[in-house]
Amino acid sequence: MQIFAAFDHNIFLELAISKLKENDIRDIYAVPLDKRKKDMKMFDNIHQSDGISLIDIGMIFAFLGGTIGAARGFAMDWGPINWGLIGAGSGFLVGFAIDLIINLVKRKKLRVSKNRGPEVILIVTCTKDQAKQVERIMWDHLARGLAATQTSVGTVQEGT
Incomplete structure (x- = not known):
């Protein structure tokens, strides 16, 4: 199984990773997200709107x-x-x-x-038996969101 979790870049992420390693889970991949470089536009155009009206x-x-x-x-x-x-x-x-x-x-x-640090996506690959334990660890360490997918070795699954 693969479990995806979104974390703020803080000490709780580091604690979650160390707790996962203590529980003999070694396949951990962390991906930091980039911050938005440009400011949001004040005025909308025909193709994009943020739902805020100035009139x-x-x-x-x-x-x-x-x-x-x-x-x-x-x-x-x-x-x-x-x-x-x-x-x-x-x-x-x-x-x-x-x-x-x-x-x-x-x-x-x-x-x-929004000036706080960027979010980090944590991807953990584990067995089905370890999945509940991994989810509990992530929720206990203040994950902002969590998703789990079941994968099989050697085959590619297509999203529906």
Whole structure:
């Protein structure tokens, strides 16, 4: 069997590897993952989106500004239509600026929180009898995730 586990690069990974070696498991392979080198893009394009919209608050403020501008425009020189459009435009810009500032702060916090060391994938090949023990050791040493596959010697299995 092969057991895959994701660990943070810290002392618990080293303790898990040493515990596996104590239990006479020798086929251990650790692969560190690289960090993201480029920052995430602020604006989405047609092919890729991160699910964060920058116009939500802008649209709400545009509605409020347009309504207030049109209501006040009856008593002003340019009339309700012009003041409604001015209110909608300025409300949208204010809301867009608020949304942009909020998302920039969130992305900065996300960047700071991702500065910890990269994750490490630990691959352990063991017998079926040792699999439960290996899984327990990995969970006890704070594995972030775990997967097990059953392999047979000499044959290649295709994923379904």
